[in-house]
Amino acid sequence: MRKILIILSLLTLSAVTATAGEGTLAFVGARIIDGTAAEPMEDGVVVITDGRIRAVGPRSAVTIPGDAKLIDVRGKTIMPGLVNAHGHVGGTIGLEGGHYNTENLLNQLSLYARYGVTTINSLGGDGEEGFALRNSQYNNDLNRARLFVAGSVVTGDSEQAIRAEVNRNADMGANYIKVRVDDSLGASEKMPRDLFDALLDQAHIRRLPLAVHLFYLDDAKYILEAGADMVAHSVRDLTVDEAFINLFKEKDKCYVPTVTREVSTFVYESEPEFFSDPYFLKEVDPAVIEELRGPERQARMRNSRSAQGYKKGLDVAMANIGALYKGGVKIAMGTDTGLPGRFQGYFEQMEMHMMVEAGMSPMDVIRASTGVAAACINQGDIGTLEPGKWADLIVLGANPAEDIQNTKTIESVWIAGNRVPE
Ligand SMILES: [Zn+2]
Numbered sequence: 001m002r003k004i005l006i007i008l009s010l011l012t013l014s015a016v017t018a019t020a021g022e023g024t025l026a027f028v029g030a031r032i033i034d035g036t037a038a039e040p041m042e043d044g045v046v047v048i049t050d051g052r053i054r055a056v057g058p059r060s061a062v063t064i065p066g067d068a069k070l071i072d073v074r075g076k077t078i079m080p081g082l083v084n085a086h087g088h089v090g091g092t093i094g095l096e097g098g099h100y101n102t103e104n105l106l107n108q109l110s111l112y113a114r115y116g117v118t119t120i121n122s123l124g125g126d127g128e129e130g131f132a133l134r135n136s137q138y139n140n141d142l143n144r145a146r147l148f149v150a151g152s153v154v155t156g157d158s159e160q161a162i163r164a165e166v167n168r169n170a171d172m173g174a175n176y177i178k179v180r181v182d183d184s185l186g187a188s189e190k191m192p193r194d195l196f197d198a199l200l201d202q203a204h205i206r207r208l209p210l211a212v213h214l215f216y217l218d219d220a221k222y223i224l225e226a227g228a229d230m231v232a233h234s235v236r237d238l239t240v241d242e243a244f245i246n247l248f249k250e251k252d253k254c255y256v257p258t259v260t261r262e263v264s265t266f267v268y269e270s271e272p273e274f275f276s277d278p279y280f281l282k283e284v285d286p287a288v289i290e291e292l293r294g295p296e297r298q299a300r301m302r303n304s305r306s307a308q309g310y311k312k313g314l315d316v317a318m319a320n321i322g323a324l325y326k327g328g329v330k331i332a333m334g335t336d337t338g339l340p341g342r343f344q345g346y347f348e349q350m351e352m353h354m355m356v357e358a359g360m361s362p363m364d365v366i367r368a369s370t371g372v373a374a375a376c377i378n379q380g381d382i383g384t385l386e387p388g389k390w391a392d393l394i395v396l397g398a399n400p401a402e403d404i405q406n407t408k409t410i411e412s413v414w415i416a417g418n419r420v421p422e
Pocket residue numbers: 086087088123124336
């Protein structure tokens with residue numbers, strides 16, 4: 001495989017589209033934000049060999065190998081590719097679910113990548129095709145977003161059924177287990193707590209972390225006390241209190257706000273602002289926009305009790321991001337994209353912009369969307385620009401630490417040292 005790649009690379013690729021597989025690349029002269037707690041570094045160098053970062057540091061401290069292909073990135077900013085701690089991949093085409101297949105998975109993983117999202121932690125709805133793509137991505141020829149999978153969202157009406165479903169996902173090779181402890185604003189029954197306890201126990205027996213879809217503060221407290229690993233949505237009924245913040249820190253778990261999910265539940269009641277953003281329009285199917293503009297559809301959303309309920313929930317969610325951030329809770333970027341009306345790639349960036357609106361500093365939002373998110377999904381070889389890690393990175397025309405909107409100035413995206421096709 002390696003040999004074939006090298007030959008193909010020599011035959012067809014110019015320096016700019018070079019694959020790391022053919023040798024060594026050196027990005028020279030950029031401001032580097034590495035996704036760790038470090039501050040941005042000016043005039044930096046990133047050296048990539050065989051899909052992985054070999055060296056990163058100030059130009060004065062990094063020896064560039066003689067055979068490296070140099071890429072001049074003076075005046076640009078390099079940061080790690082974005083890691084979405086909560087997405088869904090492969091099921092939706094247009095505004096319709098039920099289309100899960102390999103082709104759709106690959107299309108969506110490429111779409112994410114073009115927006116700089118280089119890893120998606122899919123929390124449910126994953127079939128065999130997704131597991132197979134996950135298994136095939138540990139290569140230096142990868143040029144679409146990485147995918148991690150949870151399998152099915154676990155449900156069941158007995159302890160036995162629930163443990164069996166966790167086992168089924170674990171046997172397939174799931175990276176995470178996902179459960180909902182929610183009543184959809186009163187429209188459905190919550191999972192009883194004894195069944196939740198059995199589910200968490202079984203996930204941990206299988207050494208898998210548990211991500212929990214929830215709405216209420218009371219449930220968030222319960223699942224954290226019990227030992228769950230990720231709060232996969234915002235607390236949206238009440239303002240978080242000091243006891244909750246302290247519990248969160250004591251347990252050292254991850255909070256994934258997914259506020260753009262909330263936006264998607266009501267925003268199509270009228271014409272959203274982003275329908276005139278060229279950065280959105282360049283990837284979206286115009287037929288989808290037309291459908292969302294339909295007056296009847298808009299009216300339905302305006303009159304939907306659940307849409308209006310989630311709209312109120314968004315205000316609470318935004319306030320809670322601010323409070324949890326000030327309180328020192330670990331926050332990771334996640335969106336719940338991939339369902340109809342939740343636009344992959346564009347919404348990850350919108351999520352970051354909203355996290356800043358909610359009170360986080362741009363640098364901390366960048367960390368939440370790279371190194372912290374990677375740690376929250378237990379993927380130690382992505383998320384930061386450090387030697388030995390996969391070379392998943394974004395080259396930006398303007399500095400996102402100065403203005404988070406600059407995440408939209410993507411000039412190129414690289415995964416395992418390969419330039420993502422535009
Ligand atoms: Zn979800």
